[in-house]
Amino acid sequence: MFFFMNSNKLFFLFILIFSTLISISSNSWFGCWIGLKINLLSFIPLISSSNNMLTTEASLKYFLTQSIASINFLFFIILKMTLMKNFEINNLISIMINSSMLMKMGSAPFHFWFPNIVEGLSWFNNFILMTWQKITPIILLSYYINKNFIILIININIIIGALGGLNQTSLRKLMAFSSINNLGWMLSAIMISENLWMFYLFMYSFMISIMCFLFYILNMFYINQLFINNMNFLIKINLLINFLSLGGLPPFIGFFPKWIIINFLINNNMYIMTFIFIMMSLIMLFFYIRIIYSTFMFNYFKNKWFKIFIKNNYFKFINFLSFFSLTGMILSTFFYL
Template sequence: MKTSSKSLFLTMTIISTMMVLSSSNWMNMWVGLEINLLSFIPMMSEGKNPYKSQGTMMYFLVQSMASSIMIMTIMMSKFIMMSKEMSITNNIIVMSMMMKLGMPPFHLWFPEIMNKMNWNMCFLLSTWQKVAPLYVMSKFIENNEFIMLIISITTMIGAMGGVNQTSMRKIMGYSSINHLSWIMLLMTKSKELWIVYMILYSLMMYIVCFMMKSYNIMFINQMKTFSTKLTDKISMIITIMSMGGLPPLLGFLPKMMTMSMTVKLNEIPTMVIMVISSVITLSYYLKMSSKVNLMMMTSQKWMKCMKPNIMMFIMMMILNIMFPAMMLLTFF
């Protein structure tokens, strides 16, 4: 794909998401979601990946089905006036957005598509492409037993799904599903704070995808030949632990914010399930970092010309250590 075409589709992807965020009616939101879908698909099909056609078609079918359910439900809701049926309508629209986001029980496509894309597209699919559906979901979501059941199922599937995976992109896909459950839980308590969680998650995801792309890591066994440089190893280990929400790193801040709000509302059972799932996710993050930290590093030919990425090390230290410390001093 030419650079001009790539810039055009990336610009349209950004503009379509902004269109959804600034829309005043549901029809404009639906149009923005469709433009976002049609502008993201050409970016997925770039490169020499032999599985790009399969991943593109899978993504198109899932997103089209979710958009069809959304627009049909919105049109039907105009003729429904009773509050009980409106609650059912809201749940159907929330489930259509769950299909767009790749949340259980509609999650099987998400790790598969992540595994068929490069790290740049994995980053966009895990962060920017989730903003518009999450915003639509925040307008319809309710704090009821059905939503709490969905959140509990999502966090457990996101935690257990990545335990036996060997593909790094699949692991990050299941990690994204687990983080979506925390975002959804925070969304039921506050209509704005989930944006803070999404921003912090996007920062962590950017660092991980950048480092994986820099060293061309696709599978977990490649972590043992990651790098011989101390700064690179420290950067990777702290970033991975931050993704798992290990205190006092950056990833713990949004989870602490969600836990404090949930405990104040006396929803202890849901919080216990969320914390247990976070411990499970830390198990496969520890498996990833142990390949970097605990094994003897073998020096490969391509490592001789590698230089330690000092700028990435400084950026990682600021985001994962200094920034959380300042936030903790501010709030506590």
């Protein structure tokens, strides 16, 4: 975990967190825009810290897409101030402001930059991009939401997130499409209530943090590494629990926030949307189970002298988190009742 030993990286990480707080606590659109720009300029040094060509390319792509989204956002908030009275134009401006925020968070159909950039990042930077970097755009989106447009975007996110992950061999791209799918759930949560969205984001961050931590420790980036490497059986069990929790299978804690959202959707008579959510969750579970099945059942060459273990203190921590994922659903059921 060399990241926390580096004072430069810690400084930019602090600015990253601070910029999000500037945006979400600002009382003007212009203040929100300034917070977004500071956020962009603090995240790029975190990405491009290594001399790897992929990270340089990723930081450049990230800078360009975020700049375009920021320029659009600035243009439409100025337009909003000048054409405040006209309702039809106001409706169009709300769609445009929503679109620029969706582009910032890597939502479908503006998601094409997201898997490419994810491929060039370390697991820690991926974790920040998939969790913290979504907070500001979603909160700004909730200030000026266009309901019909966002419902369409939610369905696109859910479908693209599920279908896009089917043919992936890279674990980082798989996590990226999983993030796009979960973004659909997050957007539906923010339409229901802000508290539900915060709860979903916390749960999603918890699950993604375990996955990124596990992959970082095992130094894994592709699916075939999971069954070529001769891993300790307990590590495989941890992977199984956390993948299924991320997919939202009922005994695990990942199902709990999805259960609440489905409950709200059914209460609001959104049956078709609920059906799409459930069907696409099945596809997500299919490709998670495919990875786990390969990891468990693949008849690979075993060397008695070569076995991958995790350092004891890390492993205890991962075991504890996996235990929480497993028993969390039982605990949460009591809260729900």
